[in-house]
Amino acid sequence: MAYEIPVTQARAELAELINRVVYGGERVVVTRHGKPLVALVSAADLERLEHPTAETEGEEAPVISSVSSLGAPGSRPPGGGGYGLTAEHHRPGVHG
Template identity: 70%
Template sequence: MAYEIPVTQARAELAELINRVVYGGERVVVTRHGKPLVALVSAADLERLEATEAPAEEQVISSLSSVRGVTSAPGEQRRFGIAARHRDPGAPDA
């Protein structure tokens, strides 16, 4: 469970909060009007969080790279007022 503190109080106690996070292993959630704004976590916690994100990001990137480009029908381009078209970067200029 994270320790919650209002932003006005957190501003006044920042040094103490940093010590609680780094040396006490706590997580601190800074709130405004009772709603969470930000969280203070140790650098080690952040590394763990980022390590769990990386495989998911790589999976999305590999999925997107396997999707083929779809060309819009000219009628749809006129209907929605679309002036630009996507061009495959690997395709020669027409």
């Protein structure tokens, strides 16, 4: 899973975030108002995503699923569907 950080904090900590990505192997998602804006990945991760080889073909799946599990800002349904969370109210004793 990617590490999330608000854009205002990311500005102040950019050098540290770069070090975490490059040397710590982390992936960082920068958010604004809780919505993902960009993802910081190492150049090696980007290379594997853009040019998969037979050996790395399956390796991009964790990167993609990690980032896409956060959702793209424009991918939410109109009306504030959010992150696909739903709630239903059932009267006591009624199931279905």
